[in-house]
Amino acid sequence: MKNSINIIWRDTIKSFGLSLSLIILLITTPSFGQTVNNFKSSSPNGENIIISMMENTIPRKNSYIQIYNADVNIINLENWSLIAIANGNEVCTWSLSGTIKPGESKTAGSNRNRNFSPDFTNSSWKNGNNKWDGKDDGAKLYYNSNLIDNAYSTINWSDGVLLRNEDIGNANTNFTESEWSTYSTSFDETSHNCRLPIIDIGPGLWSELTTDFAKGASYNIKGDVEVDIANPAECYSIYIQKDNTLSIRPLAALTINKNLNNYAGNAAFTIKANSSGSGSVIIYGISDNGTMEQYFDDIKLQNWKFISSPVRNAKSAIYENDYLMYYYEPQMRYVSITPSDVNLKVGRGYTVKKSQDSIEKYEGIFNSGEVKIPTLTNTLGVSYSTDGYSGWNLIGNPYTSSIDWDKVELPSKVNGQVSVWVMHTENGETVYDWKVWVKSFWSIFGFGDPEAHYIAPGEGFFVFSNDMENISFDSSVQLHHFTENNTKNVPTPVLNEAMEIKASGNNFSSSFYLRFLDDAKFDFDPQLDAFKRLTESKKLPQIYNKLEETILAANSIPHPAEDDILHLAFTCGTEGAYKLDFIGIDGFDYEQNFYLKDNISGEITNLRQEQTIEFNYKFSDPENRFDLLFGLVSGTNDLEKDKFGTNIYQSAGNIYIKTNYPQKQNLKVEIKNLLGQSVYSSKTINDFTNGKDLNLPNATYLVSIIDKDYYMTKKVAVYK
Missing domain, CATH: 2.160.20 (Pectate Lyase C-like)
Structure with missing residues (x-):
């Protein structure tokens, strides 16, 4: 080797939790000022390419052989060849071509591989590898007919994969069993673990x-x-x-x-x-x-930011002269941290108000691998909760990258939701909102607000636990993510039968999320739904689903019946004009009805035809402002409103009559079937203002309102 191997003593390794006080690390140390050239090759030209992995799988056409460039130079693969050997016989040859970069892996296999497209293919591999099953099998790599690397022996790797060990970066014309390990799980065909180059x-x-x-x-x-x-x-x-x-x-x-x-x-x-x-x-x-x-956006002690330490052994001195607190679930309150020598526990969340320095620095050993989160608690044993109750635990992302909440493994007693405190600023005004994401569960995609799906490095957030529980993270939950549309190497699922209901006004908005799942229920599902945590931001309009026990920011429900109703509550700290946008209705079955009833005006809107609803809000308005109806509401769109704005329609079996006719106290009601037979009559419309159930059979009827100077008839289909 052109560079010597140095023995480096690292006493800092003690912090990795190993039992030895000093560990000798054998590493290849680059020579300074020149390109590293620390390899030995059998190639006549000195190139160092190795056979790095072989995988046999069923069907056999998906089997492949991987080569790896452990050289520091780009290598031209002309005149290189790879030969597969089964039971001691050569069964397939690939003539290599093109170039291979340092640290690059390339594969040879069948042109009918169903898992991926190999870099080098040979149609005879499909038939020639029937006996290439890891028993007396392997491969050899040649340059101009000269053997460079030998991966053939009688070693049994029928479990599926024979992988070159990571400390082996040199070609070897003699198969050496200690250089290889067998596995039953597949590896990434595009990469290989090797310390070289x-x-x-x-x-x-x-x-x-x-x-x-x-x-x-x-x-x-x-x-x-x-x-x-x-x-x-x-x-x-x-x-x-x-x-x-x-x-x-x-x-x-x-x-x-x-x-x-x-x-x-x-x-x-x-x-x-x-x-x-x-x-x-x-x-x-x-x-x-x-x-x-x-x-930190704010350094004037105006706004709280939830944080978590990305390094081990961080101290509270980082936030000296700032306000630092943690949330203590047993007492359901925040506790101030004033000493400067308090350890910031890895995996715990904290909240801080900054008074200086918009950039804060964490120094130390970065967290990586498995991280155990401080124990979660629910002191009062409350299973339903909103802001300020038992069961909420403030934890944090301990890594130097974002984490994907869908990939976090949670025990059954921990709800699937995560609540993230997000700041938005418009025209010099700032509001905060609790964004929620409900993690994927079995084969069910997660859903909710993308701002909570991926949790930023060093960010604190809340989870809800129904009992004392322990959770941990590992590197499988990490990813690089910066914005909603800038996630690295992560596909964005398209959700059918999922809807966002966005409330907007004062330049801000918040959302409620609804989806249909056959295994869900209308009441709260701990693994499928998310609690709503209200904020005190006066300019933020807030929309949520009101249940008897709690309020929800996201709800998964079964496919609804005709008479099912979902109650939508609205609140804001500012009176004025607002609107609701229903986003994603086109993703539901076209036969599914969606109607929105305004419980103040009595207006019912067909959301299939109009997805934006404008309304005015006053502090005196009832919390349950809207109802989402799923049954057929007939009579609202078959005729234009007359000059008195009259509407006659049915919903969930009830018949409604709304009109601004000046003498409506004189109006009589007459209902006939399509044969002209009278089925109901009344001297007043008063009982129909808020809907009246006449227990009529499912059918189409002619509903008339009559006065000496006014007459209107509408065809109404009753379905319940």
């Missing part, structure tokens, strides 16, 4: 320094390097020696698939933040020291 980069921008390398490469940072892309940037491991720095710009992202090795102190690895957001880092292996910045 380690490449010097810097100084400069990541986007310009790494164009010739793939995500499997490791980097030794030289000078000052900035990660400036959000795709994200990706590598195997990072090495930072003394007097060198690596920083991640705001809204840029870096994935480290193995380890962060920082030998230069906290300031040498920095995740930046500003008013647009913070940078994002995911470390799937062992973490190390660094600095993460957090931006």
